Amino acid sequence: MLVLNCSTKLLILEKMLKSHFPESLKVFGAVMNINRGNPFQKEVVLDSWPDFKAVITRRRKEAETDNLDHYTNAYAVFYKDALAYRQLIEDHDVINWDQVFQIQGLQNELYDASKAVADPKQLTTKLTSFMAVHFSPVSSPPDTHFLTESPPRLTYLSVADADLLNRTWSRGGNEQCLRYIANLISCFPSVCVRDDKGNPVSWALTDQFATMCHGYTLPDHRRKGYSRLVALTLARKLQSRGFPSQGNVLDDNKASISLLNSVGAEFLPCRFHRLILTPAAFSGLTQ
Known part of the structure; x- marks a missing residue:
């Protein structure tokens, strides 16, 4: 060793x-x-x-x-x-x-x-x-023409948002995950859409392996184009820093697979x- x-x-x-x-x-x-x-x-x-x-x-x-x-x-x-x-x-x-x-x-x-x-x-x-x-190169800011509402407030996550992310992550709901998410937010790039009150409604973050993870949109805010905007913005942010924009998706997550296909993401030959x-x-x- x-x-x-x-x-x-x-x-x-x-x-x-x-x-x-x-x-x-x-x-x-x-x-x-x-x-x-x-x-x-x-x-x-x-x-x-x-x-x-x-x-x-x-x-x-x-x-x-x-x-x-x-x-x-x-x-x-x-x-x-x-x-x-x-x-x-x-x-x-x-x-x-x-x-x-x-x-x-x-x-x-x-x-x-x-x-x-x-x-x-x-x-x-x-x-x-x-x-x-793996996401294809995103050379310019994502087009917002696909959004069904006026352009949202696009920003990044705060440690104060960790509790919401812990409660909505299928892998979360415990003290260890809460602390882990807070650390990810503190250390690595993230993107989120906030509503008029400043609350996150759609987001994605990056983990310790430079992988895009926990892409999520609150149920009341789906079908507005937020997930696409967040994914492309985070991919571009990672690429601008020299990182590969990579992610993972479960085989039965049809919504995420459809989104990935729509943005031209490459499904890799390995799992x-x-x-x-x-x-x-x-x-x-x-x-």
Whole structure:
């Protein structure tokens, strides 16, 4: 195991990961954030350098953690060899197996390789698989002709909005998610439409892997074109900073799939896999 701390080597790694798109997108996004101030206190672990076969981004060990917070306790994975990845996580110092955590990646062997190491340690492994998408370049501000009402107030999210986002996110509704969303809002780009009273009615934010997430419009404000405006504006904001504008969508989310098709988003050939791993001691305590 090797922790890559050298800023020069991290910039080299960022460039190397580009040649492995789209499978390396999650790790690439995390490494980009590390190289641009590291607001989420991440670090990179590899099996070797520079000819690595497996690379993982993780939370720094000195960072404050909550053992039930799988949102923050998240690892992104890319490997050239699934066996090398499995051997890397078998090293006890790479992953904290004593807390609830998640693993994210865009490679099909990720679940089997992770589960093979987790099972003997008596952790349950829950897999959710998504379609992975990438937004085409957005070279100019989105046209607002498609809006059904007068142009709205377009701005960004505030930490004060975290409670609303926690209550409306299908993955949320708990203390850990509330804290995680507040951290995302503080650290990364977001976009939202506000009503006349200043309340958010439609929004999207960016996670620790530079992924566009939690795109949502309140029911009373749907079919007005807000979701399209928010998605394109956030994609353009990320692209202007050099980030890939990537996202994920569940196969049965017809509304989001229709929106993505309408804006010309590319559905990638690989799928996004999110694994949530729970030690036996915490079984039944998490969502």
